[in-house]
Amino acid sequence: MNEVFTKSMARNIFYGGGVFFILLFLALTFDTVQQLPKLDNRAALTEQVAHGKALWEENNCIGCHTLLGEGAYFAPELGNVYQRYGNSTAFIKAFLMTRPKEGVPGRRSMPQFNFTAEEREAIAEFLKYSSQINTAGWPPTIQG
Amino acid sequence: MQYQSQMVAKPYFIAAIGLFILQILFGLIMGLQYVMGDFLFPEIPFNVARMVHTNALIIWLLMGFMGAAYYLVPEESETELFSPRLALITFWVFLGAAGLTVLGYLLVPYSTLAEITGNSILPTMGREFLEQPTITKIGIVIVALAFLFNIGMTVLKGRKTAITLVLLIGLLGLAVLFLFSFYNPDNLVLDKYFWWWVVHLWVEGGWELILGSILAFVLIKVTGVDREVIEKWLYIIIAMALISGIIGTGHHYFWIGVPEYWQWWGSIFSALEPLPFLMMTLFAFNMVKNRRRNHPNKAAVMWALGTTVLAFFGAGVWGFMHTLAPVNYYTHGSQLTAAHGHLAFFGAYAMIVLTIISYAMPLLRGRKAANSALSQKLEIWSFLLMSSSMVLITLLLTTAGVKQIMLQRMGEHPLPFMQVQEQLAIYFWLREGSGMLFLIGLIIYVASFFVGNSEPEAEVAA
Ligand code: HEM
Ligand code: HEM
Ligand SMILES: [Fe+2]
Numbered sequence: 001m002n003e004v005f006t007k008s009m010a011r012n013i014f015y016g017g018g019v020f021f022i023l024l025f026l027a028l029t030f031d032t033v034q035q036l037p038k039l040d041n042r043a044a045l046t047e048q049v050a051h052g053k054a055l056w057e058e059n060n061c062i063g064c065h066t067l068l069g070e071g072a073y074f075a076p077e078l079g080n081v082y083q084r085y086g087n088s089t090a091f092i093k094a095f096l097m098t099r100p101k102e103g104v105p106g107r108r109s110m111p112q113f114n115f116t117a118e119e120r121e122a123i124a125e126f127l128k129y130s131s132q133i134n135t136a137g138w139p140p141t142i143q144g
Numbered sequence: 145m146q147y148q149s150q151m152v153a154k155p156y157f158i159a160a161i162g163l164f165i166l167q168i169l170f171g172l173i174m175g176l177q178y179v180m181g182d183f184l185f186p187e188i189p190f191n192v193a194r195m196v197h198t199n200a201l202i203i204w205l206l207m208g209f210m211g212a213a214y215y216l217v218p219e220e221s222e223t224e225l226f227s228p229r230l231a232l233i234t235f236w237v238f239l240g241a242a243g244l245t246v247l248g249y250l251l252v253p254y255s256t257l258a259e260i261t262g263n264s265i266l267p268t269m270g271r272e273f274l275e276q277p278t279i280t281k282i283g284i285v286i287v288a289l290a291f292l293f294n295i296g297m298t299v300l301k302g303r304k305t306a307i308t309l310v311l312l313i314g315l316l317g318l319a320v321l322f323l324f325s326f327y328n329p330d331n332l333v334l335d336k337y338f339w340w341w342v343v344h345l346w347v348e349g350g351w352e353l354i355l356g357s358i359l360a361f362v363l364i365k366v367t368g369v370d371r372e373v374i375e376k377w378l379y380i381i382i383a384m385a386l387i388s389g390i391i392g393t394g395h396h397y398f399w400i401g402v403p404e405y406w407q408w409w410g411s412i413f414s415a416l417e418p419l420p421f422l423m424m425t426l427f428a429f430n431m432v433k434n435r436r437r438n439h440p441n442k443a444a445v446m447w448a449l450g451t452t453v454l455a456f457f458g459a460g461v462w463g464f465m466h467t468l469a470p471v472n473y474y475t476h477g478s479q480l481t482a483a484h485g486h487l488a489f490f491g492a493y494a495m496i497v498l499t500i501i502s503y504a505m506p507l508l509r510g511r512k513a514a515n516s517a518l519s520q521k522l523e524i525w526s527f528l529l530m531s532s533s534m535v536l537i538t539l540l541l542t543t544a545g546v547k548q549i550m551l552q553r554m555g556e557h558p559l560p561f562m563q564v565q566e567q568l569a570i571y572f573w574l575r576e577g578s579g580m581l582f583l584i585g586l587i588i589y590v591a592s593f594f595v596g597n598s599e600p601e602a603e604v605a606a
Contacts, residue, residue: 007372010379011306017383021390028391028409032337032402040333040401050330057270057328058258063191068400069477070336071272074178074190076561077477101186108181108562111189113255130332136407138399140474141558 039134051119052126059113066144068135074108077144082124082131084142089124096120145507147218149225154508155235156211157501161590163204163242164494168583170197175576179569188250195249195275201489202273203242208497209318209354210238213295213311215504216361221302226294234290241283245276267328271335273343274325281325288319306375307357307364310382314353321345333401340396347488348389348417348459355455355496356382356424362448362503363428368436377427381420388416395467399476407469414467418460421492425452438604441506441514443523447499450531454491462487462538474553479568480545487538490530498527498589505593511601518596522588529585536578544571 036042056062061078062071068079085091096115103109115123145151174193176183184193218225225231248257254270261277263269268278276284292315299308324341360378364371394410428449439445462484466475475481502523506515514520551564 005376007306007376007379010376010383014379014383014386018386018390021387025390025393028394029337032397032406033334035403036331036333036401039403040331042331045330053330053332054264054267057267058255058263060191060195060254060270060275062270062272063194063254063275064189066477068332068336070396070400071477072191072194073477073479073482074174074194103182103185105182106180108177108190108565109185111186133333133401135399135401136404138473138476140553143552143558143560143564 041129041132041134044129044132046125048122049126049129052122052124052129055115055119055123056126064110067130068133069138075110077139078127078130079133079135080131080139080142080144082128084144089121089128092124092127093117093120096123145219145504147224149228149231150215150218150504151508152225152228152231152235153211153215153504155232156207156214157505157508159235159239160204160207160211160497160501163200163207165586165590166246167197167200167204168579168586170194170200172576172579172583175572175579178565178572179576192249192254195254196246198273199242199249199275200246201494203238205493205497207238208500209315209358210235210291212354212358212497212500212504213291213315215500215508216358217295217298217308217311218302220305220308220361221298223298223302226297226301230290230294234287234294237283238287241280241287245280248277249275266326268326271325271328271339274339278326281322285319285322288322292316292319305371306378307361310353310360310378311357314350314357317350317353318346321350336400337397337402340393344393344396345390347493348392349386351493352385352389352420353382355451355492356385358496358500359424359428359448359451362444362499363431365503366439366441366445366448367431367434368439369431369434374431377423377431381423381427384416384423385420388413388419392417395469395472398469398472411468415464417467418456418464421452421456421460425456428452439513440602440604441503441520442602443515443520443527444499444503446524446527447495447502450527451491451495451499454487454495454531454534456491457535458484458487458489458491458538462542474549475545478545478548478553479541480549483538483541483545486541487534490534495531514602515592516596516599517602518599519592520602522592522595526585526589526592529588530582533578533581533585537575537582540571540575540578544568544575547571 064072064075066073066077069077081092082089096113097120099110099112101112170193173184173188174190174197177190214225214231257277258269261279263278266278268281269275296312299312321342324338327338329335356378360374364374391409392414394406395414397406397410432445432449466472466480466484547568548564551559551567552561
């Protein structure tokens with residue numbers, strides 16, 4: 001690749017290719033956003049779920065857990081915890097409430113966040129909403 | 145060093161190394177928490193240690209990129225930096241913001257940090273890698289603007305080369321994409337979709353341009369190969385990076401609630417993503433083979449070659465391993481992801497920053513071309529130790545990942561997450577051991593700055 005293939009050709013491939021694929025990506029993004037209402041369970045997106053998401057973020061749950069497979073790999077996947085515990089939010093609320101302050105000796109532990117009943121409800125509803133997003137059949141098993 | 149203002153790179157490089165040490169210490173804390181769950185609980189919960197580990201990583205890499213730009217842009221542009229003073233002010237603002245943020249993580253519960261920094265006004269916190277308080281993010285944007293202005297003005301007033309142009313485009317991309325960290329809708333799918341515009345389009349887009357241009361700069365310096373040849377390679381490498389990497393974002397869109405056509409787009413284009421990394425390796429080895437002269441800084445050449453090899457394995461090979469949708473269905477969010485994340489970040493971005501530091505620091509400290517032979521010997525030892533222990537960590541996490549997938553995601557009776565983790569304890573212990581080796585390598589690396597300073601510069605063997 002000497003005389004035949006020049007630096008300016010390489011540069012043009014860079015600029016041309018870059019611009020073309022940015023535009024293609026934007027087009028695909030536009031189409032994706034159009035199709036999302038069928039897939040993203042937005043009907044279930046209530047005030048309470050939004051509050052649950054805010055609590056999820058303000059307590060950095062993603063720093064230990066994955067949600068739909070993204071996050072940290074230290075603690076169980078929570079995108080399907082609603083199904084794992086029998087399609088119910090009761091377990092989630094109870095679990096949040098009963099974390100010992102000092103952790104479980106020798107075991108990976110989750111903090112006690114001292115949520116109010118209303119906050120626990122909101123988080124549980126957020127996890128329920130997340131579990132009903134259409135994830136193309138992921139995760140492979142109920143264990144997440 | 146040809147221009148006085150290149151000196152501003154020095155504090156950036158020193159801070160980068162300092163944050164690198166902090167990153168590794170918190171990595172080791174987490175590594176221990178993986179097997180001794182109650183270690184430092186509840187004082188430093190795992191998530192807090194993880195934020196410090198990953199955020200320190202990102203900040204030290206950004207510090208390194210900025211230092212690299214301040215070093216190489218004046219030399220490439222053949223003019224003094226537009227404003228060395230502005231560069232020093234932005235350095236202290238950046239370091240101050242980073243320091244306060246880390247203290248915030250460690251001293252108060254995260255929810256308190258969110259509250260006192262007014263997260264509810266513009267919620268951006270609590271998403272992986274973007275945990276910084278909103279005001280820190282705003283600080284980062286201001287620093288980035290001042291930095292881009294300074295570098296941009298320097299490029300404008302001087303000679304324009306492909307290297308500075310590509311670097312500038314990469315840095316601009318980095319800054320623009322970071323703006324998506326301010327977009328955090330209630331809709332989880334939209335949130336995740338655009339979160340990747342920061343994370344993926346950084347490491348598999350904009351940052352590859354930065355990586356390529358730093359590498360090209362160092363290779364011109366240490367091999368003396370003709371600029372035309374090097375710049376042609378640079379363009380074709382980064383062209384491939386964008387052609388494959390932009391649509392390649394789709395490899396994160398398989399299971400997050402977006403249309404399933406992304407399984408095709410993502411698999412096909414991301415399968416091409418190893419190519420630019422492969423070409424980078426061929427490029428570096430070819431240039432060194434066809435070198436016009438021998439450079440006395442052997443350590444820098446070693447880092448440059450090492451970067452391309454480990455980046456190819458970490459990003460290219462380990463990335464490809466789980467990038468096809470049918471495979472990713474099983475591997476998504478497992479220890480395999482962590483294996484890839486480690487070797488890719490280390491091989492590509494940590495090592496390119498260590499490369500430019502290795503090349504530039506002797507000059508910034510008043511040497512003509514290179515450190516003493518003794519100092520370089522230590523540096524090369526640290527290179528070998530850090531690289532090989534990182535490869536070991538990767539192999540251990542890969543084994544753990546495969547086993548995790550088999551136990552938890554396959555077969556008739558998948559086991560619960562926590563039970564599977566217990567069965568992986570041996571790999572996590574060995575990972576912690578390898579992490580200690582890495583730390584020893586890092587200590588030797590730091591020592592190389594203090595040893596052999598009174599000895600004469602290394603010479604090129606005749
Ligand atoms: C040497 C000792 C190190 C140890 C013991 C260590 C340990 C860890 C642990 C335990 C995690 C969290 C994994 C999880 O979420 O469950 C992590 C995450 C991470 N570390 Fe390290 N680390 C080390 C060095 C490094 C280095 C040198 C780099 C890169 C230059 C690095 C980059 C990362 C990244 C990018 C993540 C996030 C990974 C992801 O989200 O997939 N680490 N590390
Ligand atoms: C230097 C460049 C790269 C870096 C620094 C990097 C880093 C990372 C990190 C840190 C993650 C974990 C993200 C998270 O926490 O969720 C990740 C995920 C991933 N990377 Fe890379 N990567 C690079 C290049 C590549 C390439 C070239 C490929 C494909 C050939 C690739 C394929 C993937 C895939 C498929 C995932 C998703 C894993 C999962 O589903 O859990 N990466 N990468
Ligand atoms: Fe990616």
